[in-house]
Amino acid sequence: MIFIRGYNSFSMPILDSHTIEFFSRSPEQTRRIGMRLGSLLTAGDVICLQGNLGAGKTTFVQGLAQGWGTIDSVSSPTFVIVNQYRRANGGLIFHLDAYRLESVPEAEELDFDVMLADGALIIEWPEKLDGLIPPDRLWINLDYMADEHRQMRFNAHGKRYDILLDGIRQSMFGGA
Ligand SMILES: Nc1ncnc2c1ncn2[C@@H]1O[C@H](COP(=O)(O)OP(=O)(O)OP(=O)(O)O)[C@@H](O)[C@H]1O
């Protein structure tokens, strides 16, 4: 396993070409990592965020929406299921929290195709929607390690997401 240590103190073990993994040491750092991904997002992108309660999924989405350029504030959509964020030069982010979805029929009322035609889709608790989410996606795992310490793993499924991962590598590690 190769470890690369950059100026920004991230360390990244290279696992395989579809995966990157690193640590966040604070909510602010998690937001900054989100911003890097957000700046690369376009309509049709699917980002899944898996992690326990309080792992930092919504914190990550706050950075992501900011990096993408939203004019709206980001909050946890736990009670409304889907939030929508806009930006001045067009496009949408749909922020879905599947935690409270009770059943697959309820989830099937979500029209992913319609959302993806106009925007990017970010899903918290994606494991609750298993089988409904398009197979091509970026799957992110957030794991609690300690107080402010989180492990993040990004897994690309499909060509578009390999490209996104390359973009993140470039932006975080200078292309390493
Ligand atoms: N490195 C870190 N990254 C992200 N959040 C952190 C970190 N360290 C501490 N925290 C704290 O952990 C909490 C994460 O809350 P957040 O709402 O983002 O989690 P979540 O995964 O969306 O939870 P839920 O499943 O309840 O929606 C926040 O209070 C945040 O300040």
Ligand SMILES: [Mg+2]
């Ligand atoms: Mg949340």
